[in-house]
Amino acid sequence: MANTNFIFVIGRNRSGTKWLSNLIAGNSEVAAVQREGAGGILEIDLLSTFPKHYNLKNIEERTAFEILFRYSNFHKCSGLPDSIINEIDYRNFYEFFTAYGTAIAESRKKSVFLQKGASKILPVLVKRFPQAKFVIIQRRNVVENLVSNLVMHGEKVRLKRVFTLLLGYWRFRKLENTFISRPNVMRITYENLKGNTESVMKEVCNFLNLEYEKAMLNVPFKPNSSYKAEGERKVFIDKKTKMFVSIVSPIVSAVPLWLFNILLRLKVLAPERGGMFMPKSYELYRNEIKKNEAVNIG
Numbered sequence: 001m002a003n004t005n006f007i008f009v010i011g012r013n014r015s016g017t018k019w020l021s022n023l024i025a026g027n028s029e030v031a032a033v034q035r036e037g038a039g040g041i042l043e044i045d046l047l048s049t050f051p052k053h054y055n056l057k058n059i060e061e062r063t064a065f066e067i068l069f070r071y072s073n074f075h076k077c078s079g080l081p082d083s084i085i086n087e088i089d090y091r092n093f094y095e096f097f098t099a100y101g102t103a104i105a106e107s108r109k110k111s112v113f114l115q116k117g118a119s120k121i122l123p124v125l126v127k128r129f130p131q132a133k134f135v136i137i138q139r140r141n142v143v144e145n146l147v148s149n150l151v152m153h154g155e156k157v158r159l160k161r162v163f164t165l166l167l168g169y170w171r172f173r174k175l176e177n178t179f180i181s182r183p184n185v186m187r188i189t190y191e192n193l194k195g196n197t198e199s200v201m202k203e204v205c206n207f208l209n210l211e212y213e214k215a216m217l218n219v220p221f222k223p224n225s226s227y228k229a230e231g232e233r234k235v236f237i238d239k240k241t242k243m244f245v246s247i248v249s250p251i252v253s254a255v256p257l258w259l260f261n262i263l264l265r266l267k268v269l270a271p272e273r274g275g276m277f278m279p280k281s282y283e284l285y286r287n288e289i290k291k292n293e294a295v296n297i298g
Contacts (some may be wrong), residue, residue, distance in 0.1 A: 002233065004102040004105045004106070004110075004111065004112065004113050005111060005112045005113070005131075005132070005133070006098075006112070006113055006114075006115070006129055006131070006132040006133075006295070007024065007030070007112060007113070007114040007132065007133050007134075007135065007208060008115055008116075008125055008129070008132055008134045008135070009021040009024065009041075009114065009115070009116045009117070009134075009135050009137065010117050010119055010122050010125075010134055010135070010176070011115075011118075011119060011133060011136060011137040011138065011176075011245075012119050012136070012138070012139070012145070012168070012169060012172045012173070012176075013118070013149060014119070014139065014145050014148040014149050015135050015137050015138060015139040015145060016038060016139060016190035016193060016194075017116050017137055017192055018039050018041055018116065019193070019219070019223070020135065020137050020188075020193060020204075021037075021040070021114060021116040022034070022040040022041055022219045022221055023197075023201055023204075023214070023216055023217065023219060024114055024135070024204065024205075024208070024210075025040070025041060025114050025200075026215060026216035026217075026218065026219060027205070027210050027211075027213055027216055028110075028213060029110055029111050029116070029210055029211075030110060030112045030113075030114050030210070031101075031104050031105040031108045031110035031112065031113050032113070032114040032115070033077050033078050033104065034077065035073060035077045036220065036221060038073070039221055039222060039223070040184050040219065040220075040221035041114075041116045042073060042074050042077060042116075043074075043115075043116055043117065043118075044074050044097070044115065045072075045074075046069075046093045046094075046096060046097045046100075046114070047093070047094070047097060047115070047117055047121055047124070047125065048117070048118065048120070048121050050065060050093050051092070051093050051247075054093075056090075056091070056092060056093070063285055066085050066086070068080055069085060070085055073266040073268065076110070078104050079104065079108070080100075080103055080104060080107060080109060084100070085104055088100060088103075094128045094129075097115075098129075100166070101113035101115065101131070112208075112210070119136075119172035119175055119176055120172065120175075122134070122175065122176065122179060123175070123179075124135075126179060126182070126185075128269050130184075131184075132184065132188070133184050133185075133208055134179070134184060134185045134186070135178075135185075135186050135187075135188065135204060135207070135208070136176050136179070136185065136186070136187045136188070137182065137187075137188050137189070137190055137193065138173060138176065138187065138188075138189050138190065139189070139190040140141075140189050140190070140191055141190075141191065142166070142169060142245055142249050143241065143242055143245050145169060146162055146165045146166060146241075146245065147241065149165055150162075150165070155284075159240075159241075159244055161177060162241060162245065163244075163248065166245065166248060166249060166252050167252060167260070167263075170249075170252045170253050170255065170260070170262070171257070171260040173253075174257040174260065175257060175290045178257065186203075186204065186207045188200055188203075188204065197217060198214075198217060201216060201217065238296065252264075
């Protein structure tokens with residue numbers, strides 16, 4: 001198996017992670033799983049949700065995971081055959097991901113595999129992939145980030161919800177900042193990327209040991225924007241919201257990371273939305289068993 005380098009693009013939701021990932025994936029040496037209609041780069045539950053819910057030492061749960069993954073958009077868009085799932089020898093999800101990403105890169109004759117991930121899994125990724133390179137992107141405009149989250153989920157601007165999002169924003173911002181001094185971690189901002197795309201991408205490529213290619217700027221996927229129209233944007237970012245954030249944000253930003261973590265453990269700070277609908281995975285497993293039983297009876 002060839003030596004494949006791994007790149008992780010990390011950031012809080014609505015911070016430009018998808019855009020940055022698609023830009024880097026445009027390099028001729030980089031392989032990534034992308035899909036039209038999803039804004040390009042796809043995330044993967046292997047590094048976040050699956051480890052929390054599946055015990056790979058249990059044969060039924062291991063089988064359920066493999067069945068569910070086979071039906072995932074990530075696998076369907078990878079270009080790899082279903083047989084690869086059974087061929088990989090793995091003890092945990094990180095070994096599976098490493099072998100799977102390497103297989104994608106090799107099948108496309110690339111030397112690098114790129115994956116987008118959320119800020120919350122950064123500590124685990126840094127530990128599990130010490131040789132990988134990480135590019136963290138932060139959106140410094142707090143109001144834009146919070147309202148973009150609200151619009152994406154179709155929510156109205158309620159100050160209670162804005163406050164919850166504000167807690168999450170600063171918790172993950174502080175978490176990301178604890179890693180930026182590492183030599184294999186680079187931090188950029190959404191604002192700089194938007195205002196100086198080419199110069200920032202040249203810096204990113206230099207950090208990743210990739211040759212900068214101007215064609216990288218031509219992302220073929222539709223931008224993943226929360227706002228459908230400028231008028232809609234103005235409706236959500238009103239004076240009341242701006243004033244609330246301008247007053248509360250500096251206060252929340254002063255809260256240390258250790259206190260955020262305590263609040264999370266005490267369930268005072270709600271976890272980020274997301275995760276799998278677990279019954280569906282077991283339903284797929286049961287259906288597969290029924291198919292096999294029907295074949296054996298026949």
